Amino acid sequence: MRTWTIGKRIAAGNAVLLALLLFVAGAGGYALAHANGTYGPVLREQGEGLSGALVQRLAISRATADFLKYLITGEERYLVSKDEQIARARAALRTLEENSPTPALRSGWQAVSAALDDYNAVMTEVITAMRAGRREEALRIRAERADPLHVKLADLADKVVAEELERTRTIAGAADRVASATLRGVIVAAALAFALGIAIAAGLTRSIVNALQETIGTLATVSTEIVASTTQQAAGTAEEATAVRETSGTAEEVKQTSQLSIQKSREVAESAQRAAQVSQEGRRALEESIRGMQETKSRMEAIAERILALSEKAQSIGEVIATVNDLAEQSNLLAVNAAIEAAKAGDAGRGFAVVASEVKALAEQSKQATAQVREILSEIQRATQSAVMAAEQGVKSSEAGVGLATRAGEAIRTLTENVAESAQAGQQILASVQQQAAGMDQIALAMRNIQQASAQNMASTRQIERAAKDLNELARRLKALVNAGSAGPPAGGTRPQGERIEAAA
Amino acid sequence: MTEIARVLEERARRFARPVVTSPRGETTDLLVIAVRGERYAVELEFVVEAAVLRGFIPLPGLPPFVAGVVLNRGRLLALFDLGVLLHLPAESGAGKAHLVVIETERFSFGILADEIHGVVSVMQSEITERKAETLVRAVSPVGAILDVDALAADPRIRIEQELP
Secondary structure: OOOOOHHHHHHHHHHHHHHHHHHHHHHHHHHHHHHHHHHHHHHHHHHHHHHHHHHHHHHHHHHHHHHHHHHHHOOOHHHHHHHHHHHHHHHHHHHHHHOOOOHHHHHHHHHHHHHHHHHHHHHHHHHHHHHOOOHHHHHHHHHHHHHHHHHHHHHHHHHHHHHHHHHHHHHHHHHHHHHHHHHHHHHHHHHHHHHHHHHHHHHHHHHHHHHHHHHHHHHHHHHHHHHHHHHHHHHHHHHHHHHHHHHHHHHHHHHHHHHHHHHHHHHHHHHHHHHHHHHHHHHHHHHHHHHHHHHHHHHHHHHHHHHHHHHHHHHHHHHHHHHHHHHHHHHHHHHHHHHHHHHHHHHHHHHHHHHHHHHHHHHHHHHHHHHHHHHHHHHHHHHHHHHHHHHHHHHHHHHHHHHHHHHHHHHHHHHHHHHHHHHHHHHHHHHHHHHHHHHHHHHHHHHHHHHHHHHHHHHHHHHHHHHHHHHHHHHHHHHHHHHHHOOOOOOHHHOOOOOOOOOOO | OOHHHHHHHHHHHHHOOOOOOOOOOOEEEEEEEEEOOEEEEEEHHHEEEEEEOOOOEOOOOOOOOEEEEEEEOOEEEEEEOHHHHOOOOOOOOOOOOEEEEEEOOOOEEEEEEOEEEEEEEEEHHHOEEOOOOOOEEEEEOOEEEEOHHHHHHOHHHOOOOOOO
């Protein structure tokens, strides 16, 4: 039973009830059919018998009435009617005899028929008397014989009817007993069916209510969870819609930025190409300048060598000058000694003193000249020294310049390559930025679609939320309904939502 | 007359100096030397010779004003450093040293001179006698005139000392 579905349980309960009903109906029907089969022909015979009895009685009464009318009036037409009525009574009596269910009744009716014959014979005597004009006699016969016959006839008929009625009463009593027995059986069966139906209904109700309560509890929980989740989803969808709106705004901005980027990258690519050209020219110019510097360096080296040779010559000149200076000093001393000797010689040496002073003047001039020459020579030497140093510095500078220029050439070569790569990269960037812009267009379009979809999603989420709330309300009402209909706890409308409803029993 | 002869004659005329006789009296010939940057003069009558000093022999154990002995034309002469005697501040980086040979009545000796400027005739009137100072007899426009006799008679230079 536990594993049966509610439909199966209801079907099983209803089947039991239907079986009971069928049983009761069958029993009743059987009882009715039995009663009908048993008492139907009896009652029909009785009815026919009673109606036949009434017909013959009525016909006899009317024949008597017609007979009396003839007696009173003496008109013959009443006799005709009287004969007709007698014939009818006889026919009725024949029928009654033939249809009599019992021999007692048949003999009773035969007695009645005999009495009728007697009565008719008496009436015929009376009528004959009347016709013969013996009125007095006729009346007397009627009064003396006809009336008692008539009464006897009536008594006989009544007696037969009473017998018939008695028999019928007996049969009816049996039928009543059968009917009452059947009624009692039916009542007992009905009571049994009622009790069983109540029990089944109670059991079914309990099991269904339990299952329903369980299901409704689950439904309430689930619907509450659905409400909560749809509310969250609605909030999330609203946030998502906002985010999508912001994102589409951002996508628009990015699109504009990418347009700007296209422009800028085009400019960058163009300038990179120009830079590549310029760096090529710079490289050529630098190579020329390197050649010029190397030439300058070799010339400077030649100059330095020549200046060194000149400096050596100047040193040899200095040696010569030193010699000349020494000679001049010796001449000077010689002149001094000559002057001393001349002074010692007195007047005789006066001319010699003049010569000595001339020699001394010459020596002085030589000395001055050598001093000048030395000065000039030292200037020349200083100049050559500085020239040599300058030349060496020039050589070094030109070497350094060549090195620098070579490095600059390397740098410019690298720069040229880099610039070429940059130009290429700029072209690639331009292409990719254009693709990016196309992609951004697609993204913007997609974002608009997403925005629309998000709006629809939000609307449908709200619908779902409403539906879930309706579902929740429905679950609450169902719960109230089930709790009101069962012996369980009071309707859980005030219970916190989401709580599982425990089984009532 | 050739061109060369003409040029030489002109040159000779240009160098020729007229003989000047002093109109205002006697002159004195002085040899002007430089000792430690200072100019001094020696009367020419005392000077035998001026020459480049080609080396001398320092003598140990003598006062610092005696530089040593020098050989001159076969004679051994005492060499005096006038700078020490005259208390002159020492000069660094002196050039070529010169020797002036002096001859007095007492004896001959040499003095160290940094430079020999030459022989100059100075008017007697231009010479101012200076008695107060030893070793400097007078002052002339070309320099202080050394008192050679006083130098020769100076007791400091007479060294009679036995080596231990």
